[in-house]
Amino acid sequence: MSDSVAPPRSVVVRPSLPELFRAFAVVSVSGFGGALPWARRMIVDQRGWMTAEEFNEAFALSQFLPGPNVVNFSVVFGSRFGGAAGAAVALAGLMGPPLIIVTALAFLYARFGDIEMLSRILGGITAAAVGLLIAVVAKMAAPLFRKRWDWPPLVAIAAFVGVAIMQWPLPLVFVVLAPISIALAWMRQ
Amino acid sequence: MSENPLVPLFGYFALLSLFAVGGANAAIPEMHRIAVDVMHWMSDRQFADSFAIAQISPGPNIIIVTLIGYHVAGLAGAAVATVAMCGPTCIFAFFVARTWDHFKEARWRIAIQAGLVPVSLGLIGASAFVLAGTADHNIYAGLITAVTAIVAFATRINPLWLFAVGGVLGLTGWL
Numbered sequence: 001m002s003d004s005v006a007p008p009r010s011v012v013v014r015p016s017l018p019e020l021f022r023a024f025a026v027v028s029v030s031g032f033g034g035a036l037p038w039a040r041r042m043i044v045d046q047r048g049w050m051t052a053e054e055f056n057e058a059f060a061l062s063q064f065l066p067g068p069n070v071v072n073f074s075v076v077f078g079s080r081f082g083g084a085a086g087a088a089v090a091l092a093g094l095m096g097p098p099l100i101i102v103t104a105l106a107f108l109y110a111r112f113g114d115i116e117m118l119s120r121i122l123g124g125i126t127a128a129a130v131g132l133l134i135a136v137v138a139k140m141a142a143p144l145f146r147k148r149w150d151w152p153p154l155v156a157i158a159a160f161v162g163v164a165i166m167q168w169p170l171p172l173v174f175v176v177l178a179p180i181s182i183a184l185a186w187m188r189q
Numbered sequence: 190m191s192e193n194p195l196v197p198l199f200g201y202f203a204l205l206s207l208f209a210v211g212g213a214n215a216a217i218p219e220m221h222r223i224a225v226d227v228m229h230w231m232s233d234r235q236f237a238d239s240f241a242i243a244q245i246s247p248g249p250n251i252i253i254v255t256l257i258g259y260h261v262a263g264l265a266g267a268a269v270a271t272v273a274m275c276g277p278t279c280i281f282a283f284f285v286a287r288t289w290d291h292f293k294e295a296r297w298r299i300a301i302q303a304g305l306v307p308v309s310l311g312l313i314g315a316s317a318f319v320l321a322g323t324a325d326h327n328i329y330a331g332l333i334t335a336v337t338a339i340v341a342f343a344t345r346i347n348p349l350w351l352f353a354v355g356g357v358l359g360l361t362g363w364l
Contacts, residue, residue: 028249064309065285066278067212068213068251068275069211069212071282076286079287094249098247099248099255099267101246102243102246102252106242106259109238109239109242119238121357121359122241123359124330124333124357124359125355125359126237126238127337129241129244131335131355132337133214134342135341136341137313137314140310144306144307152306155308156314159308159311159315160312162311164318164319170209170215170219171207174210177311178304181307185301189296
């Protein structure tokens with residue numbers, strides 16, 4: 001089943017805890033609109049901490065785990081190299097700098113959020129951000145919908161309708177749809 | 190009225206964090222439902238503004254929970270919301286990461302992975318829909334959304350440029 005008796009990790013450089021923290025701190029502040037490309041560049045291209053394949057696998061895992069993907073990734077990556085301490089350090093690096101910045105922004109918004117000009121700017125940014133989100137959905141949907149009409153588009157549409165149109169609570173929609181979808185994936189293998 | 194808002198803040202986000210497959214983008218409708226419709230923590234516009242600020246901030250977009258938390262209960266709220274949203278899922282990720290590699294070829298693992306993709310796609314689609322409802326009040330905002338969607342789909346442009354254009358157009362006062 002698994003041929004990883006001798007982990008290929010010996011070829012790969014092992015980061016120290018301070019290095020882990022620094023790497024994820026840098027990724028977090030450069031990662032506008034998604035930290036993934038930056039994380040990849042840092043970990044695979046620059047530091048050689050993972051091969052491209054290992055990175056893809058670790059990220060695939062982070063993606064289907066619940067919660068924010070990059071946050072999961074920092075935990076998965078950190079724990080691989082430093083156990084619980086590594087996970088904590090990578091997470092702290094990823095979340096620390098953005099938290100400081102966004103708390104300052106929250107303070108400013110609480111102070112100046114009523115200013116007409118600011119709210120107009122934010123309105124324009126939100127409109128653009130929604131467009132960006134639609135593009136993400138379209139990119140994700142393309143491979144799913146391109147195949148013959150099958151169960152994945154139906155599940156996606158059901159999740160959409162449940163949350164967006166019916167406005168049911170997400171946990172409810174998830175608990176109903178995820179097992180069905182996984183069962184269908186199982187049967188089609 | 191003096192009930193401590195930190196308790197529902199923690200409870201809702203901790204629960205949500207365990208179902209948010211697809212990350213922050215998938216969890217937006219539920220956050221909106223809780224913060225605006227159920228708990229009345231903030232107005233529709235304040236929610237949309239928080240989303241915009243989270244988008245233009247560096248770091249994971251999930252940081253919108255920090256903004257919501259701050260809005261509800263200041264620094265304590267920000268801390269509680271962030272820990273609630275990241276804590277449970279991080280602990281989960283930690284333990285899954287330790288065992289996952291052993292099941293690389295397992296049929297159930299592949300089924301879980303394949304089965305969750307369409308669910309998270311539907312959830313993210315719902316986010317776009319809910320946010321469009323709060324952001325696109327008029328034809329101009331709708332146009333910005335539409336053009337941004339097309340440009341972002343067709344090119345690999347840095348999203349910051351799109352936000353900058355949106356912000357400048359918003360400033361002109363058409364929206």
